[in-house]
Amino acid sequence: MTTDRIRSFLAERRPEGPCLVVDLDVVRENYNAFTRALPDSRIFYAVKANPAPEILSLLAELGSSFDTASLTEIELALAAGAAADRISYGNTIKKERDIARAYELGVRLFAVDSFEEVDKIARAAPGSRVFCRVLTDGEGAEWPLSRKFGCAPEMAIEVLEHAHRSGVVAAGVSFHVGSQQRDTGAWERALATAATVFRTLAERGITLTLVNLGGGFPTRYLRDVPTVASYGESIFDALSRHFGNRLPETIIEPGRGMVGGAGVIKTEVVLIARKSAEDPVRWVYLDIGKFGGLAETMDEAIRYPIRTQRDGGEVAPCILAGPTCDSADVLYEREPYPLPTGLEIGDEILIEATGAYTTTYASVAFNGFAPLQAYVI
Amino acid sequence: MTTDRIRSFLAERRPEGPCLVVDLDVVRENYNAFTRALPDSRIFYAVKANPAPEILSLLAELGSSFDTASLTEIELALAAGAAADRISYGNTIKKERDIARAYELGVRLFAVDSFEEVDKIARAAPGSRVFCRVLTDGEGAEWPLSRKFGCAPEMAIEVLEHAHRSGVVAAGVSFHVGSQQRDTGAWERALATAATVFRTLAERGITLTLVNLGGGFPTRYLRDVPTVASYGESIFDALSRHFGNRLPETIIEPGRGMVGGAGVIKTEVVLIARKSAEDPVRWVYLDIGKFGGLAETMDEAIRYPIRTQRDGGEVAPCILAGPTCDSADVLYEREPYPLPTGLEIGDEILIEATGAYTTTYASVAFNGFAPLQAYVI
Known part of the structure; x- marks a missing residue:
C-alpha cells in the first residue's frame, strides 16, 4: 500500500523525524470509487x-461536499473552495455562538440528536435543515x-417534530454504523429504523427527505475488507x-475510507531491547507512538500493516512502543507484532494505511516531542 | 483547590474557550514542601x-534540577536558567544523535535500562554518568x-557493569513506583532492590553512589493522599x-506532585441531553475532553474534582463527555459523575487539580479544536 510516489518522495526528500x-492519487481513486458505488448519494x-x-x-x-465537526473545519472547507x-x-454538540457563526458563513445543514440542540439552531440558524442522528448498535465495527x-x-x-414546530426544516435522519465497519449488512438494520422514522412523521404530516448514511467505510489494514462497490450494492438494496420507489436523498460521510489507505507514516527504530535475559519478546521503540499520531492503537483497536527494510526473512514477536516517558504509550503489547529478527536500531519502518486520524490526533508537545509532520504529494 | 488568585484571574480576564x-504560589509551596520533606535529596x-x-x-x-524526556525539554530547562x-x-529511549546533542549542551546524566542504550551513550556522551532503571511492580498506584x-x-x-567497562560512569539505579502512588511503603520495596544492586556491584569492585527515587508523588484529586512529609519519613526510614550509614546520594523527580494541584481548567457546558425519554442519566458535554487535554481520564483512571456555579443543592449522575465527534471522547461513563440537577447549557465548570499532564497532551487540532490555552499566574 506504499505507492511508488510515496517511496520516491521518501527516497529523495529523506525527511528527518517521523x-x-x-x-493524492489514491484519494482521487477512492473518491471516484465512492461516486461509482453510490452514484445517487452526495459525498460529504x-x-x-x-x-x-x-x-x-x-x-x-x-x-x-464536506462534513465538518467545528467552525475551524467549516473555515478550512470554505478556504478549499467549497x-x-x-x-x-x-457535530451534534455545538455552542450556540458557533452555530450562529456557521449560519453567518452560509451553512444551512446541521446535525442534532436532542431537543436542546434543536432549540439552539432555531435561535441561531432559523430555517436551516436538520437531520437527527439515531443510535445504532455498531455491531461488526472494529472501532465501536x-x-x-x-x-x-x-x-x-419527537426531536424532528420539535424542529418542525420551531421553524427549522426537519430534513431527515442520520446514523453511523461504526467506524471501520466490515459488515455490509449493518446499513440494512439502520435503514429499517430510518424508514420507520420517515413513516411515523409522515403520519403526523411531516415529510422527511434526507437519509445521511454516515461513514464507517473501512480502510484495508491487515485484513481484507469488502469493496466499496459491495457496500454500494448492499446500501442500494436496503434503501x-x-x-x-420513494427513495430519499442520501448522503455518505466517508473519512477513513477516503484517506486512510492513501497515507504512510515513516518512523525510525530508536531502541530494541529486552527486559531480562529470559525475556521471550523484544521491545521495539519507535520515534512515534500513541501521543505522536497513533492514538487509534488505543486498546490495540487498529492494527496497522508495517513494512521494514528487512522483510522476507525470519520474524519474531515484538512489543511495539512509542518514544515518550508514558507507560501508556505502547502500541501493541497484548498481541505482540511479528517483526524481522534482523531489525536494527536506526532502521526506518513504514506504517501503512495511516492517512486518517493521525496528524490532528498528535499531541501538541507531549514530552517535548513535535507533532507529526505531514507531506501531501 | 481553586485558589483566590485563580478565581480572580478568571473573573477579571474571562478568557474565551477552555x-x-x-x-505559581502553589508550585512554590509544593517545591518547599518537597525540600523540607526530603532535605538530603536533589529535586529534579x-x-x-x-x-x-x-x-x-x-x-x-x-x-x-530538571528531569527531561527529550532534547526540546532540555532546551526549555536551559532557557529557564538551569x-x-x-x-x-x-528518558530510557533516546536517539543517538539526540544524546550527542544533549552532551554538546553539557548534559552528563542519562537514564538507561538496556545494554543497547549504554552503547549509544558510550559513543555519543563518553564519561557521562548513567543510572539504570529497574522494574518495580507499581502496586498501589492509580496510574500503574x-x-x-x-x-x-x-x-x-549487568547493564551497569557493561557501562563501567564502556567508559561510562555507572552511577546508580532509578525506579518509578507508579504515578499517583498512595502507598508510602512502595519506596521500601524498591529501595530493598536498589540496595541489592549496590551490594552486588560493590562485590565486583564497582561503587554506585546514586539512587533516583523517581516520581509518583500524588496530587489530591477526590480522595485524600498522604502528605509529602509522610513520604519523606517513609523514604528516609527505608534508606x-x-x-x-552509607546513605547514597538521592534524587526525586516529582511532576504531578509539584504542579497537579496548582492548576484549574475552566470549561463550558455545551450540551445537556438524554438519549431517550427514559434515560436515567444526563449526558453532559463540555468544550474540553480527552483530546483537548484530559487524556488522563483514559479508562477513567484519574477522577478530577469538579466545581460548578450551582454546587450545594441536589445532584444526579451524569455521563461526562468532550466536544469531538469521536465516541472515545468520553470522560466518565462507567462511573457517572454526580453534578447539580440545576446545571445548564452555557454554565462554566472548574476542573481542579489539572496542572499536570494536560496542556502538552492536548491534540494539535483534532476535529478542528484548538489546543488547550494556558495561563500561568
Missing part, C-alpha cells in the same frame, strides 16, 4: 479524518461507537427494500 | 508534567506503569534500613 506522506468527506488543505482542495475540485451549501455542520451520539429512534421522531 | 490556569522536576516557561523559571530560581549540570536526560521502562534487577547489574 512523518506522514499522503498520495469527513474533514476530521484528515483536514490537510491539499486533500480538501482536491476533493472540492472533484465535487465533494461553497457553504456543500458543507454540513455534522458508544452511545455518545444519537438518540433512541422514538426520541428522534429499495425499506423506502420502495 | 483554558488552564496555574497558580519532571518537565513533562508541565513545561510552561514560567513554571520552569520559578523552579530554576528556587534551585530545582545550568546543564542540573539537567538529567531521563507497564513494563515499558526498566529491566529486571539482575539485568540492571536507613537498606543502606545503613
Whole structure:
C-alpha cells in the first residue's frame, strides 16, 4: 500500500523525524470509487479524518461536499473552495455562538440528536435543515461507537417534530454504523429504523427527505475488507427494500475510507531491547507512538500493516512502543507484532494505511516531542 | 483547590474557550514542601508534567534540577536558567544523535535500562554518568506503569557493569513506583532492590553512589493522599534500613506532585441531553475532553474534582463527555459523575487539580479544536 510516489518522495526528500506522506492519487481513486458505488448519494468527506488543505482542495475540485465537526473545519472547507451549501455542520454538540457563526458563513445543514440542540439552531440558524442522528448498535465495527451520539429512534421522531414546530426544516435522519465497519449488512438494520422514522412523521404530516448514511467505510489494514462497490450494492438494496420507489436523498460521510489507505507514516527504530535475559519478546521503540499520531492503537483497536527494510526473512514477536516517558504509550503489547529478527536500531519502518486520524490526533508537545509532520504529494 | 488568585484571574480576564490556569504560589509551596520533606535529596522536576516557561523559571530560581524526556525539554530547562549540570536526560529511549546533542549542551546524566542504550551513550556522551532503571511492580498506584521502562534487577547489574567497562560512569539505579502512588511503603520495596544492586556491584569492585527515587508523588484529586512529609519519613526510614550509614546520594523527580494541584481548567457546558425519554442519566458535554487535554481520564483512571456555579443543592449522575465527534471522547461513563440537577447549557465548570499532564497532551487540532490555552499566574 506504499505507492511508488510515496517511496520516491521518501527516497529523495529523506525527511528527518517521523512523518506522514499522503498520495493524492489514491484519494482521487477512492473518491471516484465512492461516486461509482453510490452514484445517487452526495459525498460529504469527513474533514476530521484528515483536514490537510491539499486533500480538501482536491476533493472540492472533484465535487465533494464536506462534513465538518467545528467552525475551524467549516473555515478550512470554505478556504478549499467549497461553497457553504456543500458543507454540513455534522457535530451534534455545538455552542450556540458557533452555530450562529456557521449560519453567518452560509451553512444551512446541521446535525442534532436532542431537543436542546434543536432549540439552539432555531435561535441561531432559523430555517436551516436538520437531520437527527439515531443510535445504532455498531455491531461488526472494529472501532465501536458508544452511545455518545444519537438518540433512541422514538426520541428522534419527537426531536424532528420539535424542529418542525420551531421553524427549522426537519430534513431527515442520520446514523453511523461504526467506524471501520466490515459488515455490509449493518446499513440494512439502520435503514429499517430510518424508514420507520420517515413513516411515523409522515403520519403526523411531516415529510422527511434526507437519509445521511454516515461513514464507517473501512480502510484495508491487515485484513481484507469488502469493496466499496459491495457496500454500494448492499446500501442500494436496503434503501429499495425499506423506502420502495420513494427513495430519499442520501448522503455518505466517508473519512477513513477516503484517506486512510492513501497515507504512510515513516518512523525510525530508536531502541530494541529486552527486559531480562529470559525475556521471550523484544521491545521495539519507535520515534512515534500513541501521543505522536497513533492514538487509534488505543486498546490495540487498529492494527496497522508495517513494512521494514528487512522483510522476507525470519520474524519474531515484538512489543511495539512509542518514544515518550508514558507507560501508556505502547502500541501493541497484548498481541505482540511479528517483526524481522534482523531489525536494527536506526532502521526506518513504514506504517501503512495511516492517512486518517493521525496528524490532528498528535499531541501538541507531549514530552517535548513535535507533532507529526505531514507531506501531501 | 481553586485558589483566590485563580478565581480572580478568571473573573477579571474571562478568557474565551477552555483554558488552564496555574497558580505559581502553589508550585512554590509544593517545591518547599518537597525540600523540607526530603532535605538530603536533589529535586529534579519532571518537565513533562508541565513545561510552561514560567513554571520552569520559578523552579530554576528556587534551585530545582530538571528531569527531561527529550532534547526540546532540555532546551526549555536551559532557557529557564538551569545550568546543564542540573539537567538529567531521563528518558530510557533516546536517539543517538539526540544524546550527542544533549552532551554538546553539557548534559552528563542519562537514564538507561538496556545494554543497547549504554552503547549509544558510550559513543555519543563518553564519561557521562548513567543510572539504570529497574522494574518495580507499581502496586498501589492509580496510574500503574507497564513494563515499558526498566529491566529486571539482575539485568540492571549487568547493564551497569557493561557501562563501567564502556567508559561510562555507572552511577546508580532509578525506579518509578507508579504515578499517583498512595502507598508510602512502595519506596521500601524498591529501595530493598536498589540496595541489592549496590551490594552486588560493590562485590565486583564497582561503587554506585546514586539512587533516583523517581516520581509518583500524588496530587489530591477526590480522595485524600498522604502528605509529602509522610513520604519523606517513609523514604528516609527505608534508606536507613537498606543502606545503613552509607546513605547514597538521592534524587526525586516529582511532576504531578509539584504542579497537579496548582492548576484549574475552566470549561463550558455545551450540551445537556438524554438519549431517550427514559434515560436515567444526563449526558453532559463540555468544550474540553480527552483530546483537548484530559487524556488522563483514559479508562477513567484519574477522577478530577469538579466545581460548578450551582454546587450545594441536589445532584444526579451524569455521563461526562468532550466536544469531538469521536465516541472515545468520553470522560466518565462507567462511573457517572454526580453534578447539580440545576446545571445548564452555557454554565462554566472548574476542573481542579489539572496542572499536570494536560496542556502538552492536548491534540494539535483534532476535529478542528484548538489546543488547550494556558495561563500561568
